[in-house]
Amino acid sequence: MTIVNRQSNPLLTGANGRTSVCDMSKYDLNNLIQSHAVVSLPTCPSVFLLLVEVLENPDNAGNKLNEVLSSDQAFCSQVLRLANSAAFGCERQVASIEDAVLRIGYQNIWTMAVAIKTKEILEPSSGGWMDVNDQMWWHAFKTAIFARFIGKQINPSMASVFFTSGLLHDLGKWIMLKIVPNYLTICDNGRVFGPPLIAMEQANLGTNHANIGGDMINYWRLPELIEKLVRGHHDYAPGTFGVMDAQYVVPMADEMAHFLGDATQDFGADAEVIFPRTMLERSLMSTRAVEMMLAEFQRLRDALNKSRNPG
């Protein structure tokens, strides 16, 4: 797997030195950044970039992860609290990241660390965490878990890229919520999604959340592949594709996550009862794999909830 990073790229690129998606729109992210507009765009903490970089060197991932997490004590304790939750069934409490990596695996620790940081990135700077934020967060997390499972059959070495892209796929919506006063009305409080939402955003705002999210990821200098998967996640009409290629992984995961609706409920264990047969066929996953995917989501969701509300 080659993840192209942007170490040598200018902040934004394009004919005028900036990527241009919708120059005429007052909601164009690049214009907002350029004009230092008084809006609170989410910032990407350096530890998040380091976590994504860990992906680039899978051979030394455990050590590198330990190094990254140990540089931030508060973050480190949060990850350990999660690792010690009942969801991972450790008989003895883990006391260090090294210990946690040994006992519950590098993948689990990395997943939880990235999820915690993503949530922090998305946290509204004012106005508190609303119900809509909660729904959007669990939708993002569900899509990430699903994307990793679905993507593994296309390219196992890209599983973590699919996970990160799933987490960030609707980043543009979080930004729209911050900068567009009537965004919730435009998307009918989240009841409209998929291509109709993109069309509504485009008509009302001159841009859409897939492009805004892609621009933000570009600005943060996350790998181009993540930007590409986020920017393209609504380029396909739901129900019209099977997962033949990496480009379909996030759209398929998004579709399945939307189909399940509320992430706080338990879905049961029978994939064939939960999902329509055509959807299962298009995911190219066995029934058993889909059931493992649902169980994984519910387990990690409960662990994350526990770490937020210990006891």
Ligand SMILES: [Fe+2]
């Ligand atoms: Fe979306």
Ligand SMILES: [Fe+2]
């Ligand atoms: Fe979505």
